[in-house]
Amino acid sequence: MFPGADEYGVEVDVDADEVDRLLSVGPDDVEKPQSVSFSRNVFVPLTTACRYTCTYCTYYDVPGQATLMSLDEVRDVVRMGADAGCTEALFTFGDEPDDRYTEIHRQLDEWGYDDILDYLAAACEVALDEGLLPHSNPGDLTREQLADLAPLNASMGVMLETTADVDAHAGNRRKTPGQRLNTIRAAGEVGMPFTTGILVGIGESWRDRAESLLAIRDLHERYGHVQEVIVQNVVPNERSDFERPSIETMRRVVSMARAALPAEVSVQVPPNLSEAASLVDCGVDDLGGVSPVTDDYVNPDYAWPALQELADIADEAGVSLHERLPVYERFLPSEDSAVGTGDECEWLRGPIVERLRTDDVHGERLRSVARGDGPLSVPDQANRTQS
Numbered sequence: 001m002f003p004g005a006d007e008y009g010v011e012v013d014v015d016a017d018e019v020d021r022l023l024s025v026g027p028d029d030v031e032k033p034q035s036v037s038f039s040r041n042v043f044v045p046l047t048t049a050c051r052y053t054c055t056y057c058t059y060y061d062v063p064g065q066a067t068l069m070s071l072d073e074v075r076d077v078v079r080m081g082a083d084a085g086c087t088e089a090l091f092t093f094g095d096e097p098d099d100r101y102t103e104i105h106r107q108l109d110e111w112g113y114d115d116i117l118d119y120l121a122a123a124c125e126v127a128l129d130e131g132l133l134p135h136s137n138p139g140d141l142t143r144e145q146l147a148d149l150a151p152l153n154a155s156m157g158v159m160l161e162t163t164a165d166v167d168a169h170a171g172n173r174r175k176t177p178g179q180r181l182n183t184i185r186a187a188g189e190v191g192m193p194f195t196t197g198i199l200v201g202i203g204e205s206w207r208d209r210a211e212s213l214l215a216i217r218d219l220h221e222r223y224g225h226v227q228e229v230i231v232q233n234v235v236p237n238e239r240s241d242f243e244r245p246s247i248e249t250m251r252r253v254v255s256m257a258r259a260a261l262p263a264e265v266s267v268q269v270p271p272n273l274s275e276a277a278s279l280v281d282c283g284v285d286d287l288g289g290v291s292p293v294t295d296d297y298v299n300p301d302y303a304w305p306a307l308q309e310l311a312d313i314a315d316e317a318g319v320s321l322h323e324r325l326p327v328y329e330r331f332l333p334s335e336d337s338a339v340g341t342g343d344e345c346e347w348l349r350g351p352i353v354e355r356l357r358t359d360d361v362h363g364e365r366l367r368s369v370a371r372g373d374g375p376l377s378v379p380d381q382a383n384r385t386q387s
């Protein structure tokens with residue numbers, strides 16, 4: 001049983017023989033995909049407050065310094081993204097701010113919100129209003145919290161990172177593998193298309209990596225909700241000096257991910273942190289969300305590649321490149337058209353389906369990307385950044 005799993009009642013089936021088999025997998029054991037995909041997004045760092053203090057993280061700010069975007073600021077950013085042809089509003093922030101963040105709670109209260117998740121729901125509504133599909137990563141959530149946010153998100157995510165207990169999750173307030181597995185399970189229970197992943201190089205062993213991938217597979221096999229698994233290497237930064245894993249390490253881990261996961265689950269590497277072109281033949285078929293307009297606030301030292309650079313990565317790897325929505329095709333409403341015509345949809349709720357079907361310039365952009373004929377162009381705004 002993984003650390004913290006008992007507390008959350010999470011039973012994940014990871015067979016020791018399967019772990020051994022996965023540990024023997026290398027790049028020669030997997031096939032190169034025919035194409036790689038990406039999603040064009042804007043990054044919306046709603047707050048930099050987080051109750052945890054993971055040692056590799058430069059995202060969070062301590063109480064007194066943490067920021068909280070107003071909804072007007074959110075609207076400005078997502079509108080800029082929509083103008084630049086984006087389809088995704090990426091709301092990523094840490095776990096719910098604890099009591100130490102008095103200023104954040106006071107501000108939310110003044111604006112009339114119960115907590116940061118209540119506020120996130122309002123921010124998602126702004127994104128939908130401006131023509132983007134929200135994808136939220138607000139840390140660990142209960143099933144009830146996920147159910148509340150589900151109608152306003154095309155997909156959501158949380159990084160498992162690892163099933164091991166590592167010093168990198170240091171301090172009195174530390175997230176546990178059991179808590180993360182519980183969130184991934186809860187997403188499956190509410191039927192939310194989900195993104196998760198592992199973080200490589202934070203003190204985990206090779207066996208931990210194999211177990212983490214098989215734990216994700218086990219949860220996906222129960223619910224069918226995992227759309228992609230990110231294999232992300234740690235990078236040195238101003239708060240830590242973790243060594244960046246070698247390309248040989250990453251090639252082996254990516255191969256293990258491809259071998260462990262069913263074909264419908266994409267394997268993603270972030271092209272601003274990894275040598276993506278050298279990993280495609282190990283089974284990478286997605287390059288994640290790439291922003292033509294906003295910085296990567298989680299890894300601010302590592303700039304997003306411009307869209308043309310993604311095309312170069314695909315060229316170098318000998319595969320084609322195509323744009324996708326933040327929710328993968330198999331979760332879209334029906335087969336009648338790019339986003340369907342019927343009222344029923346197993347995975348997406350009313351506001352998302354309505355956004356996809358609205359007869360306006362944004363709906364047309366979303367549908368053309370869903371059909372696979374969205375313009376893969378590098379807009380003038382490429383490389384424009386927001387401070």
Ligand code: SF4
Nearest residue numbers: 050052053054057094
């Ligand atoms: S990695 Fe996530 S949970 Fe950990 S401190 Fe950073 S924002 Fe918080």
